[in-house]
Amino acid sequence: MTKKKAHFLGFIQHGVSSHATGMWRHPKDKVGWDYASPPYWHHLGQTLERGLFDAIFIADELAPYNTYADSSDTTVKYAVQFPTHEPSTIVPVIAGATRNLGIGVTLSTAFEHPYSMSRRLSSLDHLTGGRLAWNIVSSYSKSEWDAYGSTMPDRSLRYERLHDYIDLCKKLWSSWDEGAIVADRVNGVYADPSKVREVNHDGPFFKCRARHFVSPSPQGNPVLWQAGSSDAGRDFAAEHAEAIFAIHPTVERMRAYSDDLNNRLVTRFSRPANSVKLIYGIQVVVAETRAEAEEKYEFIRSLVPKEGSLAMISGQLGVDFSQYDPDQALADIAVPGIQGVKDALVESGSGKTVTIAEAAQTYSLRFSMPALVGTPADIADQLEDFMDRGGADGFMLLATYTPGCFEEFVDLVVPELQRRGRYRSAYTGTTLRDNLRQTD
């Protein structure tokens, strides 16, 4: 049987630092680059495309975390995913500098009506030539709700609302029939109204009576991406997603998640097993020798600010950890925020108790993803194992210093995987969806 080939995505934010806190302090971070200007994004996009990545993936949250000590002071002080600029603005900037690279964008459904969201996404799918993915999120952080002047509903209500949201988006995206645009210059008829159907949606959360304002985009709709990990989140993903982003610190957990998701696809949603791409998060620190890679990682680790790490985990899990003893076990604390992140942190102890302080450090360094530190061969060995035993279809690479961490991966790890026949040597598709489905 031919072995699966890997897919790669670069996980970043439109800001000074992404998920590895303190990276702006690294002497190799953004040397000569300004993250707020197009040349940086051109270079990053072109680097990932040179490495034949499926996509660059832009994470987002809508406001600085303010859960820790009921304030955003610590978030601001240590650049904890702060400042973060609006993510969709860089989509056309990256698209203009690349030809094949997909662009995944995280846009929250919490404060925007599905009508304008689907319009924006269709427009971006046009502008990228069919290279857009949408990471569907519903805003898990108190700071986001505070910023918009409302209170966060509980998880089950967020997912109920999300179902209605996606139903309406899908209706809008499929409302233009083939041949709707006539463009008959002689008779002056541009479009056939009977083929641009009006959507009449009367759902529990959203109402809409309108035609979709944008002509069908190259992919019809963006690739639908999801990262929910609670029970409701997994069901939502199994029902709607084309690709999933999940974090599992061990290959055993990856396997369990892959099996669970495939089981949900088949038994609950009549979708074929393996029809959703399972993309797992990893952090890679590569060098010519193992000792050099370990030294690099140690330095990266030393840059994470202790208090900043508590602000980050407080924001993402929705718990004010300034009120807790840092030596307390994380497992005992219920979280209203990202369940999947908490589970991954607890499991990162491999059976040993993980304290709040340890979890904060792990989280702010590597978002609880497995850290792959070593030579290109070491990294490739582990990636093969994650695909073969863990069921991974691909990997989301968590940034450290940029753009260097991606340049190193492309120059050192990509050729090693190609040599082993575990990575593509060219893009074969024209859209992101095609490339995600590419198996050779």
Ligand SMILES: Cc1cc2nc3c(=O)[nH]c(=O)nc-3n(C[C@H](O)[C@H](O)[C@H](O)COP(=O)(O)O)c2cc1C
């Ligand atoms: C790997 C990963 C990445 C995520 N990235 C984002 C993000 O960039 N922005 C966001 O608002 N939520 C993000 N989330 C949150 C989820 O998509 C989801 O809204 C949240 O996990 C709550 O659902 P859950 O409890 O089912 O996990 C991420 C979650 C995971 C596991």
